[in-house]
Amino acid sequence: MSSAHVLVVDDEPRYRDVIRFNLEAEGYRVTCAATGEEALGAFRKQDPDLVVLDLMLPGLDGFEVCRRIRELSTRPILILTARGADEDKVRGLRLGADDYVTKPFSADELLARVEAVLRRSQLGEASARQAALVAGELEIDYLARRVTLRGDEVRLSPTEYRLLACLAGSPGVVLERDELLEKVWGKAYRGEYELLRVALWRLRHKLEDDGAQPRFIVNRPGIGYMFAAGDVPAPEPPSA
Numbered sequence: 001m002s003s004a005h006v007l008v009v010d011d012e013p014r015y016r017d018v019i020r021f022n023l024e025a026e027g028y029r030v031t032c033a034a035t036g037e038e039a040l041g042a043f044r045k046q047d048p049d050l051v052v053l054d055l056m057l058p059g060l061d062g063f064e065v066c067r068r069i070r071e072l073s074t075r076p077i078l079i080l081t082a083r084g085a086d087e088d089k090v091r092g093l094r095l096g097a098d099d100y101v102t103k104p105f106s107a108d109e110l111l112a113r114v115e116a117v118l119r120r121s122q123l124g125e126a127s128a129r130q131a132a133l134v135a136g137e138l139e140i141d142y143l144a145r146r147v148t149l150r151g152d153e154v155r156l157s158p159t160e161y162r163l164l165a166c167l168a169g170s171p172g173v174v175l176e177r178d179e180l181l182e183k184v185w186g187k188a189y190r191g192e193y194e195l196l197r198v199a200l201w202r203l204r205h206k207l208e209d210d211g212a213q214p215r216f217i218v219n220r221p222g223i224g225y226m227f228a229a230g231d232v233p234a235p236e237p238p239s240a
Contacts, residue, residue: 004118005029007048009039009065010080011057015103019052019080022107023114036060040068048075050118053097055081055088063095070096074157076117080105086194093198098159099185100195116186121158133168135227138207138216140168149207159184160203167217167227176224200225 006023010016011034020030031046033039036057043051051069055062066077079092082103089100098117101110133140137150145161147154156164162184167175181189181196189195200217208214218228 003027003029004049005031005046006114007031007033007039007042007046007051009033009036009051009057009062010054011035012054015054015080018107019110022111026111028114034058036062036065039065043069043075044072047073049121050114051075051077052080052114053077055079055083055092063091066092066095066097070157074155076121076158078113078117080110089194090198093195094202096157096202098157112188116188117159119186120162120184133171135168135171135216140165154206156203156206159199160206163199164203164207164217167225171227174220174224174226180225 006028008016008019008023008030010019010032013034016032016034020032023030031042031048033042034057036059039051039053039057040060042048053062053065057065060068062079062081066079069075069077076098077096079097079100080103081088081100092100098120099113101113131141131143133142139148141147142165147156147161147164163180166180166183175183177193177196178190181192184199185192185195200219204214204217207216214228216227217225219225
């Protein structure tokens with residue numbers, strides 16, 4: 001994982017230098033960009049494993065860069081910015097960012113978040129105990145990590161896929177919010193309920209015809225969330 005390629009996008013040289021230094025010290029390959037236009041060009045040319053993205057950029061801001069990257073790819077995006085207001089955080093996450101860290105930050109926090117995001121993007125869903133799951137018009141192919149709805153592929157980010165696979169791995173069972181956060185993001189994310197709420201919003205937006213009356217992912221107020229497709233059989237191990 002430490003040989004992963006990270007695109008760092010920040011218009012402040014001191015932050016770019018600090019981030020580059022700490023990532024390269026851990027063995028990551030790093031490319032830097034100072035503007036939104038440079039970031040998109042580097043992303044298209046180099047296809048990095050992760051984008052660390054500031055929001056306050058000259059020209060195209062980080063929100064627009066995030067949106068355009070999501071049109072091209074499901075590569076993970078870690079927003080790193082001084083804009084710590086809840087509305088900025090929610091907007092970034094809704095546009096498809098996988099995590100959000102505010103400035104100032106410690107090197108340890110940054111490295112831990114980078115490692116966690118990359119781990120989620122590279123590992124399969126360990127809790128999946130069958131080759132595939134079919135729930136009406138929705139199919140999850142665990143071996144190919146592919147999700148289809150009415151025969152059309154649904155493009156999910158690594159975090160969205162892991163969240164869906166985690167819920168669908170226990171159909172009909174309510175999973176508590178902290179349990180989901182720990183399974184999908186890691187132990188350090190317990191209590192990050194806004195992160196979970198927005199990730200579920202994105203997932204429902206892609207899967208549900210009516211977000212107000214979800215068929216697949218339902219919430220149990222004060223408890224957690226459940227994969228609720230009625231005809232889903234109990235998981236069975238795939239044949240050898």
